[in-house]
Amino acid sequence: MGTSEWHIERRSSFGTESPLSRDGGNAPESGSLAIVVLGASGDLAKKKTFPALFHLYRQGFLPPDEVHIFGYARTKISDDELRNRLHGYLVPDKGASPEKLDDVAKFLQLIKYVSGSYDSEDGFRLLDKEISEHESLKNSTEGSSRRLFYLALPPSVYPSVCKMIKTCCMNKSDLGGWTRVVVEKPFGKDLDSAEELSTEIGKLFEEPQIYRIDHYLGKELVQNLLVLRFANRFFLPLWNRDNIDNVQIVFREDFGTDGRGGYFDQYGIIRDIIQNHLLQVLCLVAMEKPISLKPEHIRDEKVKVLESVLPIRDDEVVLGQYEGYRDDPTVPDESNTPTFATAILRIHNERWEGVPFILKAGKALNSRKAEIRVQFKDVPGDIFKCKKQGRNEFVIRLQPSEAIYMKLTVKQPGLEMSTVQSELDLSYGQRYQGVIIPEAYERLILDTIKGDQQHFVRRDELKASWQIFTPLLHRIDGGELKPIPYKPGSRGPAEADQLLEKAGYVQTHGYIWIPPTL
Numbered sequence: 001m002g003t004s005e006w007h008i009e010r011r012s013s014f015g016t017e018s019p020l021s022r023d024g025g026n027a028p029e030s031g032s033l034a035i036v037v038l039g040a041s042g043d044l045a046k047k048k049t050f051p052a053l054f055h056l057y058r059q060g061f062l063p064p065d066e067v068h069i070f071g072y073a074r075t076k077i078s079d080d081e082l083r084n085r086l087h088g089y090l091v092p093d094k095g096a097s098p099e100k101l102d103d104v105a106k107f108l109q110l111i112k113y114v115s116g117s118y119d120s121e122d123g124f125r126l127l128d129k130e131i132s133e134h135e136s137l138k139n140s141t142e143g144s145s146r147r148l149f150y151l152a153l154p155p156s157v158y159p160s161v162c163k164m165i166k167t168c169c170m171n172k173s174d175l176g177g178w179t180r181v182v183v184e185k186p187f188g189k190d191l192d193s194a195e196e197l198s199t200e201i202g203k204l205f206e207e208p209q210i211y212r213i214d215h216y217l218g219k220e221l222v223q224n225l226l227v228l229r230f231a232n233r234f235f236l237p238l239w240n241r242d243n244i245d246n247v248q249i250v251f252r253e254d255f256g257t258d259g260r261g262g263y264f265d266q267y268g269i270i271r272d273i274i275q276n277h278l279l280q281v282l283c284l285v286a287m288e289k290p291i292s293l294k295p296e297h298i299r300d301e302k303v304k305v306l307e308s309v310l311p312i313r314d315d316e317v318v319l320g321q322y323e324g325y326r327d328d329p330t331v332p333d334e335s336n337t338p339t340f341a342t343a344i345l346r347i348h349n350e351r352w353e354g355v356p357f358i359l360k361a362g363k364a365l366n367s368r369k370a371e372i373r374v375q376f377k378d379v380p381g382d383i384f385k386c387k388k389q390g391r392n393e394f395v396i397r398l399q400p401s402e403a404i405y406m407k408l409t410v411k412q413p414g415l416e417m418s419t420v421q422s423e424l425d426l427s428y429g430q431r432y433q434g435v436i437i438p439e440a441y442e443r444l445i446l447d448t449i450k451g452d453q454q455h456f457v458r459r460d461e462l463k464a465s466w467q468i469f470t471p472l473l474h475r476i477d478g479g480e481l482k483p484i485p486y487k488p489g490s491r492g493p494a495e496a497d498q499l500l501e502k503a504g505y506v507q508t509h510g511y512i513w514i515p516p517t518l
């Protein structure tokens with residue numbers, strides 16, 4: 001089965017053949033695989049990349065007779081020191097069984113560490129030597145070597161690191177094989193810098209070799225969006241401006257920048273969350289049906305949506321900054337960086353004309369959640385006076401407690417004929433008991449090994465997304481727009497709720513969805 005088809009991943013076998021996803025049309029799906037985590041000493045590597053690799057290993061996707069993992073960074077540490085640093089992040093479940101602990105030890109033995117700089121050949125030549133040694137030990141005769149470079153690094157070093165990989169570390173085999181690079185967000189700071197970065201990397205690698213990761217595309221319910229929309233008759237006729245009043249895509253965190261203030265202050269909430277994660281979700285909610293599930297067909301439709309977005313109006317933006325944000329010593333006292341933003345995007349096409357897409361993200365708020373909330377218009381000719389109960393809503397809770405629920409009006413059970421708002425609820429914890437939902441990074445790294453780019457951002461998508469936000473970001477950077485202070489632990493600035501109301505969102509009072517407990 002090809003990776004371009006919708007399928008359930010086979011847990012027992014490693015890799016599937018996909019003519020479409022091969023880099024050079026000749027990529028082997030077995031043989032030695034070197035996974036190199038650059039920036040192995042950093043936060044992302046220890047919290048996400050290595051744990052994701054560990055989970056893949058435990059499920060049999062990284063067979064030890066084929067795979068070796070390399071950490072690379074400037075910090076001078078030994079193999080064992082890196083392993084010790086990672087150890088605590090590899091046993092997330094409390095009271096792990098002795099077998100699981102044994103898995104951790106075996107996995108850690110697959111990791112080797114190489115220290116070197118990001119802009120000189122010495123370190124990368126050493127890395128290449130280590131990879132080649134591993135390949136000569138593990139390469140199977142019929143297959144060929146595969147090299148995956150994961151850049152868990154600040155984007156400022158991407159160009160030099162890519163150049164070093166290209167100069168020193170490419171896959172050597174003439175039997176095919178491949179070299180792929182995974183780059184983390186943020187890809188640039190605005191349209192020009194993103195294009196510059198893309199051009200520099202594009203001179204070194206072909207687009208099928210570049211995997212721009214956006215981990216929201218690896219979340220279970222984000223991956224479910226196309227199925228929900230295009231495999232259900234329910235939604236087909238309703239999913240348009242005639243029935244939908246407004247759409248909210250919301251990200252909330254109940255903690256602040258927590259030790260990442262220095263990084264965050266250079267970017268702000270729009271570059272950190274909205275321009276990438278929330279906009280990717282918007283694409284999947286708003287795009288037309290692709291002609292097939294081939295990655296390029298899906299990505300073509302996403303680009304069309306992005307290119308249909310109208311310029312953002314200043315009066316449809318509310319920015320906020322939580323009180324205490326500037327207390328972080330790495331944040332300048334005069335920082336104008338928003339830690340909260342609500343922005344309305346308007347899609348100028350036949351399906352969505354007039355429907356506000358409200359993107360909202362904030363740090364240090366009163367709760368942690370990410371969701372898509374599709375609010376329908378009022379029922380015409382309402383004989384039940386439903387309006388007082390609230391509108392129909394279709395909500396996709398991305399996290400925590402993954403769920404899909406539909407708010408609808410029903411008869412209040414009992415003798416009286418009165419109406420009440422209730423819900424049809426598909427809560428994953430209850431419906432899929434015992435099913436472990438894979439971590440986004442786990443799924444996406446597996447896709448890079450398989451050569452499936454469906455859930456990665458293509459260069460033209462990236463460009464179109466920066467085109468939407470760059471004018472607004474430049475006005476914020478220039479101090480023309482100022483964030484409104486808000487209390488940590490609150491809903492954010494009250495002005496954001498007023499904007500929502502102005503955009504047509506009608507809040508349901510007296511009803512709250514509570515995730516069912518088992």
Ligand SMILES: NC(=O)C1=CN([C@@H]2O[C@H](COP(=O)(O)OP(=O)(O)OC[C@H]3O[C@@H](n4cnc5c(N)ncnc54)[C@H](OP(=O)(O)O)[C@@H]3O)[C@@H](O)[C@H]2O)C=CC1
Pocket residue numbers: 039040041042043044045073074075118151152153154155156157184185186
């Ligand atoms: N952390 C997170 O939760 C997330 C991070 N990301 C992205 O992933 C990438 C890595 O993030 P994260 O791990 O947090 O970053 P870190 O700041 O932890 O940096 C990773 C490693 O890069 C090296 N490094 C740091 N600063 C520099 C510099 N100025 N020049 C050269 N090397 C440097 C350090 O290794 P050494 O000094 O040993 O070489 C460090 O251990 C970034 O692009 C980030 O935006 C994306 C989503 C979430």
Ligand SMILES: O=C1O[C@H](COP(=O)(O)O)[C@@H](O)[C@H](O)[C@H]1O
Pocket residue numbers: 215253272273370
């Ligand atoms: O990319 C980022 O995402 C995290 C939130 O990810 P989640 O999967 O926990 O929702 C955010 O905290 C961080 O600021 C941002 O860089």
